[in-house]
Amino acid sequence: MKPNGSFAKLFSVLFALFMLAPIIVVVGVSFTPTGYLEFPPSGISLRWFREILNHPDFIAAGWVSLKLGFASACVATVLSLPAALAIGRGRFRGREALQSLFLSPLMVPTVVLGIAFLRFLTLVGLNGTFFGLMLCHAIIITPFILRLVLAAVIGLDRSVEMAATSLGASGWTVFRRITLPAIIPGVIGGWVLAFITSFDELTVTVFIVDPSTTTLPVRLFSHISQTTDPLVASISTVAILFTVVLMLFVDRLYGLDRLLIGEGKR
């Protein structure tokens, strides 16, 4: 298959359509004027977007998710930065083990993780608290951010830091003026990815939320298990819009291709 042949182009278009189809359907459905899920919509109306305002519980859950994503992404960043520096450039025994430990929750089935977190939170008396939920999310998303920061650290040329040292910079100055600016795109990219992962997270979260800390995905999930009205579609559309804006922001800052391939800025 020629990379630019018409068949290849057709294939790419079909593939993109296949990937985007769910989003197109959800966004389409959210503009329906009717009271049921309908695609393609028979008209264009903002009815179900106005309807969101009549559901303060959804708005509250949305705020919880935003706060949760923000706090857990920050905590995970603070954990990942020193870990990535140590793993990326340290020469010590057990370095490999540490690396797989940090990347491990990616491999544990989320259901198992959910049950484990529930047991753990009950044990330490944090069950049902926002703080407990935030800790669990931080653990889930740390591997995502660690990966990106690690890639940035490994891509960093040690001699750049040596150059700064030879010019008279102290260890802290080297970190602040040279190392951090060089890896900051990886850190921000990791933060955003972590935020989105937390904002999205359902499987683990259902095990550990309580009514006061219900997140948006959990609220949506319980809503559709009772009724199916276009409200879920309009809320999803808002969430999609929010994600797209965030992604555009990252793209401007860093380049999405780099972020998703996960290589450090050279």
Place this chain on the structure above:
Amino acid sequence: MAFLELQGLTKLYNHFVAVSNFDLKVDKGSFVSLLGPSGCGKTTTLQMIAGFTEPSSGSIFLNGKDLSNIPARKRGLGIVFQSYALFMHMTVAENVAFGLEMRKIDRSERDRRVADTLELVHLAHLADRYPVAMSGGQRQRVALARALVIEPELLLLDEPLSNLDAKLREEMQLELRRIQQEAGVTTVMVTHDQSEAMALSDSVVVMENGKIRQEATPFDVYETPTSPFVSNFLGKSNNMRAELISQTPDGAIVECNGIRLESDPVSLPQGPVVVAIRPERIEIASSATDIPGRVTERVFLGSQWLLKVETGLGELLVTRRNTGHREAAPGDQVFLNWDRRHLRILPVEQKVSRT
């Protein structure tokens, strides 16, 4: 005591000897190259001088001070790394100003010195560029300016030109020499490129397996190598096994593959030796002489021809200046000779062990 003095400098990695008992004296203002094949310990030596690698034993004196207990950041040396190691998030001027900033030099003086140094490396017009938008040669100059602006007592260069393409490398050689002399800074350069070392240095230190093999001016290392290794490493050389069979005050005679060759007197014991002759010292004689041969290969190099000639001594490389005439072609019978002054008699190489 010399301006820079290394005394018995040694670096062991476990039991592996990276640098062994390294002694070196460098005069103020001079340019010394450490030359040797990859892995011979050049970078390790440089890093010990810079303070990034701790010597296993030995000491380093700079301008009379013992550097042993001075950390890298306080040594005040200018270092140019092979990768240039520029600060990619800073402009050229910010890169160059960094060292002055660390020294808390006030704004106006800092600006003036940055401008002067950029002038020196011919980069004044690019002060506000970011390194990403620059060519290899320009980055190299930024790295040099950044190292020189702090007026270091010593400039260390690790393979400074190896990332440049051939033509640019030649230009930068001249530039580097000019800049070093204008700044008057004592310089130690590390390189595996013999032509670079010869073009730039006042003195060349040839290294092998962590040890110094020979130290002399570029001309002397080239003309009077003391070992087959050095003779091979600098320039091209035809090295042949031979037997030193007689010595008199007016000359020595060696036998190589049953052929007797004369040379100037040498001070070596009789027995196995290596004879070396440079390709450009071999003449193609117009009349039949001692050494007949047959051309097996011929390569045209523009300013010269490179011939391979099969002789009773073995295969000899011969270079001939291109004078605008066609050179002997493969298959041609030729006769070789040379002035006996050009024949070097060297001791047989002993393998240098690393432990």
